[in-house]
Amino acid sequence: MHTKFEEWQKQAEIEGIGLIVGALVLRDGCFFAHRRAYDRKLFPGCWDVAGGHVETGETLIGAVARELREETGWELDEVLGLATVFDWKIDGRVMREYEFVVTVKGSLEAVLEEGKAVEGKWVDRNDTASVAEHGNHKMKEIFDAGFAAVDGLDPR
Template sequence: MTETNEPRLMVGALIRDPYDRIFVQRRSASRRLFPGCWDVVGGAVEEGESLLDALHREVTEETGWQLRQVLARVMHEEWTANGRRHVESDYVVEVDGDLSSPQLERDKHTEFAWVTAEEVSMLDENARRGGSNFIKDAVVAAHAWLADEAGKRRTAV
């Protein structure tokens, strides 16, 4: 493998349901990065792939759902893990499929939850497990965007 100083491009899908909850899934204890932590759907952008293509692929691979619509990019951050820089773009998205029954990659994710704006403190657990507040910050950003959009719809009526 060739060493590179180029950051690894990452995407995250902050999947919303009709109740404006955001989908999270727990990484399995055997994962090298952030074992046992809550995560959003997403991953690395493969060579030759656009960010949107990566979002489509990751949503399908990790849940079995199909990406229907990208609503907004709510985060664009850099982070480091195992000495490698990552640049991640996280998007609020809507999907098609049975939202009550995601097809988790069981070797990678062990459970899932739908998180309301009032429940984001459950994601504090990540920092206690050696992770960070990155996922919580992304979910909070998604909820803030959703609340702002709901406010715009109310004032437009």
């Protein structure tokens, strides 16, 4: 699976597309969401998942692990699958965002990054509309795609 991620990353870089990752942290059939601080430049006050830009020399999965650690204090355990991929533009640049379904190690109480997130919650498949506040319907689509990906996983 990781070889495919490397190929996707290399192709995006060749095309000059910026890379972003997101982590749909799965626990007991729910995904974790955090509310972005109200003074953030992008999507202030909106619900989001841990994630961000892929830094130079970093792999997609390496970026997921780093962003999880920075934004929640959690350590990546396992990447269960890819929920969705989509492109969007910011300041005239195309960004490609990869949303992964993951599990984390240890305590499932997030330590949210100060100044960047103000609260967190666990969202079940019947409550994905709750992350679409402030017109941010893309987050609902991401959570719905995450639950569809979970449904497609092989039972263990």
